[in-house]
Amino acid sequence: MRVLGRIRRHAAPVRGFLPLLLGLALWELLLVGQTSPFFPPPSLWFSELTEEYSAGELLSALGATFRTLVVGLAIATAIGAVAGIAIGYFRTVRMSFSTLVEFLRALPSPVIVPIAMLAFGQGEAMKVFAVAFASIWPVLLNAASAAGSTSPVLLDVATTFRMGTGARLRKIVLPGTVPSILLGVRVALPVALIVTILVEMLGAGGGIGAPLIDAQREYRSASAFGLLLIVGIFGYVLNLLFTMLQALFLRRWPDG
Amino acid sequence: MDAGDQSAAVAAQPGLLLRVARQAGRRTNFYGFATIAALVLLWQVVIATGVVDVEFMATPTEIAGAIGDLAASGELATNVVHTLSAVLIGWAIAVVAGVAIGTLVGLSATARDYSMATIDLLRALPTIALVPPAVLAFGFALKMEVAVIVCAAVWPVVINTAGGITQVPRELRDVARTFQLSPLRTAFGVVLPAALPTVIVGMRLAMSLALILAVVAEMIGNPAGLGYAMVFAQQAINPPEMFAYVVVIGLLGVLLNLALGAASRLLPPVAAAALAERERR
Numbered sequence: 001m002r003v004l005g006r007i008r009r010h011a012a013p014v015r016g017f018l019p020l021l022l023g024l025a026l027w028e029l030l031l032v033g034q035t036s037p038f039f040p041p042p043s044l045w046f047s048e049l050t051e052e053y054s055a056g057e058l059l060s061a062l063g064a065t066f067r068t069l070v071v072g073l074a075i076a077t078a079i080g081a082v083a084g085i086a087i088g089y090f091r092t093v094r095m096s097f098s099t100l101v102e103f104l105r106a107l108p109s110p111v112i113v114p115i116a117m118l119a120f121g122q123g124e125a126m127k128v129f130a131v132a133f134a135s136i137w138p139v140l141l142n143a144a145s146a147a148g149s150t151s152p153v154l155l156d157v158a159t160t161f162r163m164g165t166g167a168r169l170r171k172i173v174l175p176g177t178v179p180s181i182l183l184g185v186r187v188a189l190p191v192a193l194i195v196t197i198l199v200e201m202l203g204a205g206g207g208i209g210a211p212l213i214d215a216q217r218e219y220r221s222a223s224a225f226g227l228l229l230i231v232g233i234f235g236y237v238l239n240l241l242f243t244m245l246q247a248l249f250l251r252r253w254p255d256g
Numbered sequence: 257m258d259a260g261d262q263s264a265a266v267a268a269q270p271g272l273l274l275r276v277a278r279q280a281g282r283r284t285n286f287y288g289f290a291t292i293a294a295l296v297l298l299w300q301v302v303i304a305t306g307v308v309d310v311e312f313m314a315t316p317t318e319i320a321g322a323i324g325d326l327a328a329s330g331e332l333a334t335n336v337v338h339t340l341s342a343v344l345i346g347w348a349i350a351v352v353a354g355v356a357i358g359t360l361v362g363l364s365a366t367a368r369d370y371s372m373a374t375i376d377l378l379r380a381l382p383t384i385a386l387v388p389p390a391v392l393a394f395g396f397a398l399k400m401e402v403a404v405i406v407c408a409a410v411w412p413v414v415i416n417t418a419g420g421i422t423q424v425p426r427e428l429r430d431v432a433r434t435f436q437l438s439p440l441r442t443a444f445g446v447v448l449p450a451a452l453p454t455v456i457v458g459m460r461l462a463m464s465l466a467l468i469l470a471v472v473a474e475m476i477g478n479p480a481g482l483g484y485a486m487v488f489a490q491q492a493i494n495p496p497e498m499f500a501y502v503v504v505i506g507l508l509g510v511l512l513n514l515a516l517g518a519a520s521r522l523l524p525p526v527a528a529a530a531l532a533e534r535e536r537r
Contacts, residue, residue, distance in 0.1 A: 016373025038393045092287075099288025100295070106513060107506040108468045110475060110483070114490035114498055118312040193382045194472070201384070201476045202487070213476065216388035224388040231385040232377070239380055 037221060045226035052223055053211060062234055065207035068124070069196045069238075072131025073185060076192070080136040081174075081181050084143025089173055094144070101140065109134035109191055113198055127199045134195040135188035142184030146177035179253060182246050189242055193235055208234070314495040319503060322496035331485070332504065339470050339481040340508070342398055346405025347466040351459055353406065354413025358458075359443060361414065362421025362451070379411035383465075384472055391477045401473040401481075408469045409462035416458025420451030456520050463516055467509055482508070 024042050031041040040048075049058075087094045087101070112133045120126035150173050158168045200209025208231055215224040296316050302308050303315045314322070326332040360367050361375070386404045394400035424447050432442040448455075474483025486501035 014373065015369055016371055016375075017377070018370050018374070020374040020377065095287040096291045097288070100292050103292070103506070103510065106464075106510045107502075108464070108471050108509050110468060110471045111486065111502045111505050113475070114486055115502060118490055118493070118495060118498065119310070190380075190382065194384045194468075197382060197384045198472060198475070212385060212388050216391050216477070219392060221389060221392035224392055228381070228385045228389050232381040235382045236377060236380045 037219070040222035040225060042225070044222040045229065048220060048222035049226035049230075052220070058208070058211070058230065061206070061208045061211060062230075065193075065196055065200065065209070065234075066238075068127045068131060068199075068207065069192050072128045072196065073135055073188065073192050075128065075132040076134075076136040076188060077139050077181065077185055079132070080139030080184065081143045081177070083136075084140040084181070085147040085169065085173055085177060087140070088144035088147025088177075089150070089169065094148075101137075105137035105141065109195055110198055113195065113202060116199070117202070122203065122205070127196065130199050131192050131195050135185075135192040138187035138191075139181055139184035142180040142187075143177050146180035147173050150176050179250055182249065186239075186242055186246065189239060190235065193238065197231070312493060312495050314499050318496040319499040322500035323503065326497065326500055335480075335482045335485050335501075336504065336508070338398070339467075339474065339483065339505075342401040342405060342470045342473075342481065343463075343466045343512070345398075346402045346470070347409055347459075347463055349402065349406045350409035350462050350466065351413055354410045354458065354462065355417050355448075355455060357410070358414040358417025358455075359421065359448065362418035363443060363447065368418070375411065375414060379415070381407075383408035383469055384476075387473050387477045390473070396478050396480075398478070398480075401470055401478055404473045404477075405466045405469045409465045412461035412465065413455070413458040416454045416461070417451065420454025420458075421447055423454070424450040456516075460513070460516050463512055464509065467505075467512060471505060 027039070028041045028043055031039060087097055113130050116126045116130040116133070120129055154172050154176070155168070158172055163171065196207065197209040197212065200207035201213040208227070212224065212227050212231070215221070215227060300316050303310065303313050304317075323332070361371055362368075383404065386407050387400075390400045390404045390407075394403055428446055428450055429442070432446045437445065470481065471483035471486075474481040475487045478484065482501055482505050486498055486505065489495075489498035489501060
């Protein structure tokens with residue numbers, strides 16, 4: 001976000017971790033020696049977690065979460081881009097579907113999970129459907145808004161060259177929407193991660209959500225905090241990876 | 257990067273498509289609602305006649321009937337009140353804390369230097385992972401839901417408050433200095449009002465996050481409220497009741513959003529104009 005960029009330009013990243021480290025250190029100092037069942041000290045998080053799971057188990061759980069997430073996001077991107085461009089480019093489509101889209105996107109995304117479970121049972125299809133449905137809206141809306149604001153000059157050029165609708169969409173509208181679509185995917189990424197973990201926790205099994213819900217059910221709070229940290233780092237790295245991919249992809253992209 | 261940033265703002269803006277469509281043609285609402293009505297009718301006919309045999313499905317009339325039954329038994333009201341109070345309490349705490357932290361971070365470059373990385377890391381946390389530790393720390397209670405909501409909803413308020421403050425024109429601060437206003441009066445009388453439109457964007461994002469987190473916390477943690485009732489109906493294989501709760505949660509989201517939109521129109525005219533300007537862009 002521009003707002004964020006403005007702030008970050010002045011920020012020295014490493015110094016900024018100080019409050020977090022101080023907080024964790026304080027937590028550790030105040031509670032060390034006590035085996036608080038509610039707020040276990042950070043040093044216990046990993047010792048308990050490594051007793052329960054091997055690093056390999058945790059990595060393969062993260063791998064499963066990553067797979068569901070990527071497949072769901074890819075489907076959401078494909079459908080969201082096509083539907084978004086149709087809504088943005090064709091006036092009749094926009095007029096017919098904007099109200100429906102506004103309602104569906106206002107639906108809090110977790111409600112799709114029980115619907116998906118009734119419709120698809122507990123398999124991978126259910127997970128992917130839920131993730132795709134939850135993450136489609138930012139992509140769709142960004143694609144629609146970019147397709148709707150395609151430069152009129154470019155469209156005039158298309159008219160001059162007597163391009164058909166298909167060629168216009170493929171050669172002029174689609175390329176112009178790519179940066180916005182990628183941005184929509186970035187907005188969708190955290191939502192997709194939440195829904196992925198939610199389906200895993202609600203009993204679909206597999207992924208990092210399963211150990212999380214087990215820790216909750218078996219009252220292992222040190223493990224729960226440790227997993228929270230792992231999932232946090234996972235989310236942070238995912239976001240970083242996507243930002244890098246996005247920059248790489250858009251490096252040579254002409255400005256719209 | 258800037259153009260892309262605006263699209264991010266587009267994705268975060270409620271009602272934008274509707275506004276765009278409304279500008280495109282005055283009769284939008286008719287077509288829009290006709291499409292929805294047609295889809296609902298199609299859904300009713302297809303499921304009721306059994307043309308497409310979908311297991312575990314409910315027709316719109318069955319869903320409406322389930323909503324009526326739940327409302328009559330009082331179950332619906334109990335669940336709505338529970339979820340709504342978690343959302344509102346959590347949101348209010350998140351807004352107060354978020355504006356306070358955001359103001360500090362926005363006004364002081366030193367505070368920004370020493371906290372931005374922490375804020376970035378914490379706000380990237382997949383918030384759902386907060387539920388298990390929160391359940392174990394706070395038990396199965398409203399308190400747990402509120403804690404999860406605050407931890408998630410505070411960040412958009414912090415980011416938008418801080419961002420809004422750094423974007424306040426330098427001239428305004430110069431005026432405050434010329435009048436020798438105290439730092440407190442500068443913050444509350446000049447800088448914060450000027451940043452208000454951005455703060456409100458953050459408050460809206462926080463509200464939709466608060467509802468999502470309340471529902472999630474009830475689905476996997478606290479056995480109460482709309483989220484739990486919805487999952488319970490699904491596990492009991494009671495599609496009409498499950499869809500009834502889906503509809504209610506969706507309506508709650510739309511209503512909360514509308515209420516905030518209406519509230520932001522009560523702002524002082526200058527701030528309201530700036531907000532409208534921001535939303536138009």
